[in-house]
Amino acid sequence: MKFSPTAKAAIKSHSCHFPEGKLTNEQLERELGVWSASRILDRTGIAVRSVAGPDECASDLGFAAAQQLFAQGSCAPSDIDFLLFCSQSPDYFLPATACLLQHRLGLRTDCGAFDLNQGCSGFVYGLGVAKGLIETGAARNVLLITADTYTKYLNAKDPTVRTLFGDAAAATLIGAVEADTDLIGPFVFGTDGSGAHNLIVPAGGMRHPTSSATALVRDFPDGSRRSLQNLYMNGREVLSFVLREVPKAIDQLLLKWGGSIDQVDHFIFHQANKFLLEQLRNELNIPTSKFWLQMETCGNTVSSTIPVALQSASKQGVIRSGDNVMVVGFGVGYSWAGAMVRIH
Incomplete structure (x- = not known):
């Protein structure tokens, strides 16, 4: 090699x-x-x-x-x-x-x-x-x-x-x-582990091993029904985190890239849910024609939502060679990351 x-x-x-x-x-x-x-x-x-x-x-x-x-x-x-x-x-x-x-x-x-x-x-x-x-x-x-x-x-x-x-x-x-220029990058990354408890499977690792007690299913005041071995998500806090951190991360990414939001051809964000993504789109003033939604037929597929959307947009001819695409992921951790991708 x-x-x-x-x-x-x-x-x-x-x-x-x-x-x-x-x-x-x-x-x-x-x-x-x-x-x-x-x-x-x-x-x-x-x-x-x-x-x-x-x-x-x-x-x-x-x-x-x-x-x-x-x-x-x-x-x-x-x-x-x-x-x-x-x-x-x-x-x-x-x-x-x-x-x-x-x-x-x-x-x-x-x-x-x-x-x-x-x-x-x-x-x-x-x-x-x-x-x-x-x-x-x-x-x-x-x-x-x-x-x-x-x-x-x-x-x-x-x-x-x-x-x-x-x-x-x-x-x-x-x-x-x-190539003469970057086709992937620049990047921005962020982490705020203080919010880890808001999106978590509490039991099952070394910190909290499974037991008969962790398998007990309970009803919680937030309307959830689960055991400590199930996924817990505090939707209100996760939404607050996303609306607080993601717009700032996008500003940082655009500054690193040296371009404006109008120069981005397509925006593919983590496909969490329609309500959250529409909140982000409105706050950032992104036109609907540039903002991709791809979850109706598969759900929130976590780490695969962005590549699933990329493939769908490419297959439909929406994204083409030479386009500048902003990809942004955010969620469990709290963790977030964004990058510019120029389609090869």
């Missing part, structure tokens, strides 16, 4: 995979009895969620997405120099799921591989790592797989989160190209 000092990292190809299981608003209306199907759609922007099967893990979804990418002819498994696996629902505590996927996908044994334990900002973090690997000469082709099965963390009777999350995976090929 020869290193070129003029090589720039670029997104070359992407593919997505959704599990066969589906959860519709009509099912949620019948099972939860809290909101009508039409109200769920109006508030969340979601009509159907993809749901992994009982024995289907994030690595299975990621494997399928990567296989689709290889089938497109963009590259072969032997071309991959580094595998990044971004997920908060790994197969095991250890080993890293990336190592399992390296073997399963038939990647070379001199291929680097590790996991990123990031959620909604994970795709942008992965882009940053891939850019660093490529532009320092450590790799020429990086396979970034994002995959989550958040539905396995949800209590079936909890309306506060079950209306939002779906499962999916995306495989993105980031490769070295000869």
